[in-house]
């Protein structure tokens with residue numbers, strides 16, 4: 626993998642295997658060399674790009690937008706009164722300027738001679754590793770939380786609508802200075818936080834556990850050491866993200882508890898699971914707590 630964690634650099638699909646691929650490869654190379662980006666910021670973020678202050682410092686985000694634009698190019702916008710028509714034309718002009726006319730491009734077949742020989746021993750080890758990750762108490766607890774939170778969200782529509790009605794009834798009462806609009810927004814915000822993070826936790830905790838359980842055997846001790854360090858780094862980073870995600874989810878549940886007191890028991894159960902997850906991560910991956918995620922936990926903020 627590229628040091629920045631960019632899978633596209635290894636993917637032969639994107640390395641000159643088709644004509645548009647060359648333009649995409651050039652775009653990717655441009656993005657990779659741009660120094661405004663924080664290296665690896667997207668490795669330990671929560672992928673909530675809509676809410677991220679670092680979009681302009683994140684290669685993954687910028688590259689995703691470029692690729693989207695590229696995909697749209699396959700279905701041309703045929704209306705010159707729309708900005709998208711001109712965006713598309715600008716993209717096309719850039720490609721032509723960099724590579725010449727599409728008709729003159731030749732597929733050089735780069736990378737087509739790669740043969741993959743499966744290693745049965747390695748496959749057995751990987752299968753065992755996957756099973757160990759799946760059966761680890763932290764992974765199973767994260768899945769339990771996800772299922773319970775999902776069920777709660779699915780079953781809360783009526784209760785939440787009742788809260789909405791109460792807010793509507795209360796708004797506009799004389800001598801009442803409560804900001805009901807803000808209250809409604811906060812409830813929406815908390816629901817979104819719970820909904821976002823309950824699906825993020827299992828894969829992130831799974832990744833932390835996976836890196837933690839890696840056995841870095843190699844005949845070259847130097848290489849074994851490097852592998853062990855990189856797995857430890859990844860376990861710490863993924864563990865840190867899980868801790869942040871747990872903290873945000875717990876804060877959201879605490880707030881929901883105020884609005885839905887009759888569902889307190891369920892909410893307390895969620896909080897208890899989150900607390901067990903937190904303790905489990907701190908115990909199993911002690912380096913997670915102090916891990917500094919590139920960009921996100923550093924002093925350098927987003928671009929102005």
Ligand code: SF4
Pocket residue numbers: 666667670671672673674675677678679680683684685686
């Ligand atoms: S760092 Fe921000 S913009 Fe980049 S992938 Fe993560 S959430 Fe999205």
